Amino acid sequence: MPYPSNRILGKDDLVGDLKTLGLASGHGVFVHSALGQIGHVIGGPRGLIEALVDVVGDDELIGMPGFSRDAYDPADFLDIEMSDLEHARIRDQVPGFDKDRSDVRQNGSVPETLRSWPGVVRSQHPTSSVLLLGADAETYAGEHDPYGWATGPTSPWGRLMNRPNMKVLLIGVGWNRCSALHAAESLAKHKRVKTRHFKLGNQRDGSWIEAPDVADDLDKLFPLVGAAWESEGRVATGNVGGAASRLTDYRQLVTFASDWISERNRLDGVPES
DSSP states (O other): OOOOOOOOEEHHHHHHHHHTTTTTTTTTTEEEEHHHHHOOEEHHHHHHHHHHHHOTTSOOEEEEEOOOTBOOOOTTTTOOOHHHHHHHHHHHTTOOOOOTTTGGGOHHHHHHHHHTTTTTTEEOOOEEEEEEEEEEHHHHOOHHHHHHSSSSSSSSSHGGGTTTEEEEEEESSGGOEEEEEEEHHHHHHHEEEEEEEEEEEEEETTEEEEEEEOOOOTSSSSHHHHHHHHHHTOOOEEEETEEEEEEEEEHHHHHHHHHHHHHHHHHTTBBOO
């Protein structure tokens, strides 16, 4: 049962809940979280990160998404009419990705705190980087290319499938926030695709490129495939503080979801690619 909403939760409380959910020493874990769903956490994001480290161990792997919009054209997200001249002026001033300075607030306060955590390795992808903390972080985050298929088999998300005892943990968020499902669709024979445009380099000398990638899900398939995976009985559910949470095996989830998404896309008329 979740805690009352007015209870103050410390690291020890979170450690207990994470262990009850099934997270254990020796696990690697890729985390998506909504801190506000947990309740009043002492230390805020730091409290949750320290609880995760305490449970899995200092030498194990903790991962979170490091997505950033610093390399995107703002016109792609803002519904504002503008002339070609104005658009060119804006594109010239896009700062580009900087793995030390590009924030990840769009992923939540916990990843943004992890971004500057001592020992964290951030991959170099301009839009879809990953944050990893642990003894083998460089092994999984060190290479992140080519720029296309940012969550594909040669990306950190793909390599994490081979990491022993790797888990996916959702704290207070649904399957629509699970970036491992993008990795699953990248592996699918039938996948939805789009072309992403982003800036390589910085404001002064950057250049714009186009790269193929899986399309944004927009809550169409990911909640459904997550529910299907839960029906297989392979997901542990419980609460971390007041947040409904899910824990499952990373490789098994991606393998199942890749087949499920491919078949659903095939039925929807998405061609093989």
